[in-house]
Amino acid sequence: MLNLMKPVADTEICSLEASIGRVLSSEVISSADLPGFPRAAMDGFAVRSLETRGARPSAPVYLHHFLAVRTGMAVPSDFDAVIMLEDSVRRSDLLEVRTEMRPGRNVSTAGEDIRRGDVAFRKGHRLRPPDLAFLAALGIEDATVFRRPRVAVIPTGGELVRCGARELRPGEAYEVNGLMAQLYVRLWGGLPFRHDIVPDDKMQISQAVESGLHADMVILIGGTSVGERDYAPQVLDDLGELLVHGVRMQPGKPTSFGQVADKPVICLPGYPVAALSALYLFVRPAVKRMAHLPEEQPKKLARLSRKIASKAGYESIVRVALRGEEAEPIMASGAGILSSVARADGYVVVPEELEGLEAGEEVEVNLFE
Amino acid sequence: MLNLMKPVADTEICSLEASIGRVLSSEVISSADLPGFPRAAMDGFAVRSLETRGARPSAPVYLHHFLAVRTGMAVPSDFDAVIMLEDSVRRSDLLEVRTEMRPGRNVSTAGEDIRRGDVAFRKGHRLRPPDLAFLAALGIEDATVFRRPRVAVIPTGGELVRCGARELRPGEAYEVNGLMAQLYVRLWGGLPFRHDIVPDDKMQISQAVESGLHADMVILIGGTSVGERDYAPQVLDDLGELLVHGVRMQPGKPTSFGQVADKPVICLPGYPVAALSALYLFVRPAVKRMAHLPEEQPKKLARLSRKIASKAGYESIVRVALRGEEAEPIMASGAGILSSVARADGYVVVPEELEGLEAGEEVEVNLFE
Numbered sequence: 090m091l092n093l094m095k096p097v098a099d100t101e102i103c104s105l106e107a108s109i110g111r112v113l114s115s116e117v118i119s120s121a122d123l124p125g126f127p128r129a130a131m132d133g134f135a136v137r138s139l140e141t142r143g144a145r146p147s148a149p150v151y152l153h154h155f156l157a158v159r160t161g162m163a164v165p166s167d168f169d170a171v172i173m174l175e176d177s178v179r180r181s182d183l184l185e186v187r188t189e190m191r192p193g194r195n196v197s198t199a200g201e202d203i204r205r206g207d208v209a210f211r212k213g214h215r216l217r218p219p220d221l222a223f224l225a226a227l228g229i230e231d232a233t234v235f236r237r238p239r240v241a242v243i244p245t246g247g248e249l250v251r252c253g254a255r256e257l258r259p260g261e262a263y264e265v266n267g268l269m270a271q272l273y274v275r276l277w278g279g280l281p282f283r284h285d286i287v288p289d290d291k292m293q294i295s296q297a298v299e300s301g302l303h304a305d306m307v308i309l310i311g312g313t314s315v316g317e318r319d320y321a322p323q324v325l326d327d328l329g330e331l332l333v334h335g336v337r338m339q340p341g342k343p344t345s346f347g348q349v350a351d352k353p354v355i356c357l358p359g360y361p362v363a364a365l366s367a368l369y370l371f372v373r374p375a376v377k378r379m380a381h382l383p384e385e386q387p388k389k390l391a392r393l394s395r396k397i398a399s400k401a402g403y404e405s406i407v408r409v410a411l412r413g414e415e416a417e418p419i420m421a422s423g424a425g426i427l428s429s430v431a432r433a434d435g436y437v438v439v440p441e442e443l444e445g446l447e448a449g450e451e452v453e454v455n456l457f458e
Numbered sequence: 459m460l461n462l463m464k465p466v467a468d469t470e471i472c473s474l475e476a477s478i479g480r481v482l483s484s485e486v487i488s489s490a491d492l493p494g495f496p497r498a499a500m501d502g503f504a505v506r507s508l509e510t511r512g513a514r515p516s517a518p519v520y521l522h523h524f525l526a527v528r529t530g531m532a533v534p535s536d537f538d539a540v541i542m543l544e545d546s547v548r549r550s551d552l553l554e555v556r557t558e559m560r561p562g563r564n565v566s567t568a569g570e571d572i573r574r575g576d577v578a579f580r581k582g583h584r585l586r587p588p589d590l591a592f593l594a595a596l597g598i599e600d601a602t603v604f605r606r607p608r609v610a611v612i613p614t615g616g617e618l619v620r621c622g623a624r625e626l627r628p629g630e631a632y633e634v635n636g637l638m639a640q641l642y643v644r645l646w647g648g649l650p651f652r653h654d655i656v657p658d659d660k661m662q663i664s665q666a667v668e669s670g671l672h673a674d675m676v677i678l679i680g681g682t683s684v685g686e687r688d689y690a691p692q693v694l695d696d697l698g699e700l701l702v703h704g705v706r707m708q709p710g711k712p713t714s715f716g717q718v719a720d721k722p723v724i725c726l727p728g729y730p731v732a733a734l735s736a737l738y739l740f741v742r743p744a745v746k747r748m749a750h751l752p753e754e755q756p757k758k759l760a761r762l763s764r765k766i767a768s769k770a771g772y773e774s775i776v777r778v779a780l781r782g783e784e785a786e787p788i789m790a791s792g793a794g795i796l797s798s799v800a801r802a803d804g805y806v807v808v809p810e811e812l813e814g815l816e817a818g819e820e821v822e823v824n825l826f827e
Contacts, residue, residue, distance in 0.1 A: 105637060106640075109641050123797075124631065125628070126629065128629075132685045160728070160729070161617060162629060202796060202797050217827065219796060219799040219826065222634035222638040223634070223800050225633070225637050227632075228621060228622065228625075228626070228632055230622035246530075248530060248531065252474070252594040252599055253597065257494060260531060260532035262530065263597055265592070265595045268594050272475070272587035315501075316501045316543075359529070360529070361588070361595070426571050427571060427592040428571050428572045430588040430592065431579060431589050431592050457586055457588065
């Protein structure tokens, strides 16, 4: 699947403030020396090192030519060292120096941080606040970064009602997966576009998918199973290619994947906990790949407080709550139980060849962001 | 210092989309059962379990009364189980059932996820996408969260020029610490207000600090050392109380701290790498505390590729680059060298009682966000 996720090649120009977390689309070369002049690395007095020769506490040297400087201030070219306040005493227009200074002492040379023409950042660098500060120091006001991958999020289901639109009637539920997918896509570096709820109608789902092809990726939620009214896989098959229909993962088995007009389409199951598993296992690496971001996920090692049972042949995604160094599996009967996620700090993956994990085993907890 | 950082008590109401990462200021009670009705946990047929008694493949039972249901659909009250498609065959108006069903089989009861009156979230819960989905499922359209701590960021320094405003003259530098502080404050859960650059003038710095008291915290940058023109500590002393002037940390020694009109004021050194250290060691926990967020920082264990030398009596903040499992110390002569941070993935803290760390030692790398 990941091989079909093409990192976005388009670029855009953002102000430094708006560039946080974004990825540079080309290297940045410094157009100037930084600092642009020799500067004082200490508060003190700029002196000529030659004139301090032999100075020591018992035999100080007295200078006529010196300049009070503060840290960061330019050191004029006729001086080559800065003597600390502690090692000198100003006596009206004379400076008493009690220690010999080496040339360059306490002076930062021009270009010490970076020289004109040197590479400040390589292509693909993710911009953090100190990086943006460095760009500002170079006098650069905006950054050329990769455009964020656009992701169309399409929730489907005749029983769904937009949250807050009205009271629910029996058999109805508020739409939640679209919101969850939208928020995660944004968190993972994508730009989500949430479509209105689409009823269980093959034609309308087809139209929604086609309208989503303006994006770089489509996430179609619900109707991914094998029932006659599970239109998502059929729509993929009709409009393009259904590459995977169902995965050996629990929850999240109906997760499917295909391609329409060269755009990847990921189908998420309608049950929220299954959708969450599929978001983490499939959508996260997909969006990160397209956004030129590392896939690495925040993790924490912990020991299982209780055993986990799982079905062999399925990779099991088990929610856990962290209690100090222990990970407590959250037992919840179904993939529809969102309250179980509210109590979870992350999830543990039980490999498909195992039938569970024992209490006390060390596990890697993937933290929910 | 942290004891003076009062978590913000004010609250505000945010849409679910805008509530990501925010902290609930009160518990959330469910006003309804979720689901609000018994629902099918499988695609199949709703049946009366009583009527399936004794059914087995060799002796199927035929039902007149059944209803085709899809996962998540309401199961009407005259049915109490759902039989999977695989265990039944529809024969025109009869359903052939080959397995006995227990009452409640494949039916999620009303209130299975959460019951009316139960606590959905406790006060202080940080809202992640699945939490917001859970709120949406309960029909809740917005969240009452703690207001973000307002942080006034005041850069000072006569040599500073706003990035991009004009070419630098000798002795000048573009202002970068204000931008860095602003971006980190936002990342750490605060709401930054960046003041224009203030020259090295005691009166103007005083006025800027006073104008910053609309915020919950003030960050004053530059002029924190012991020179006669280092006004930050003097201003704190005049307007309020200077509690700490200098810390045993390297870089970042001039970091100071005080209180004006009951508002904490943190003074950061003007050298960018020193400012960065102080941001991580002091501002981060302060903002997180005020924002009701955990202080825990992303970390990674690694082995030092080379020894680190440090000054005993000072806690040393050493930038490192990660190369696989190894942490490579970045040797840079001064606290002004921002290019060294561009190459760094995080920092290692060498405790003040040590004079360094040996190559091969395992260290905890605090990752730069």
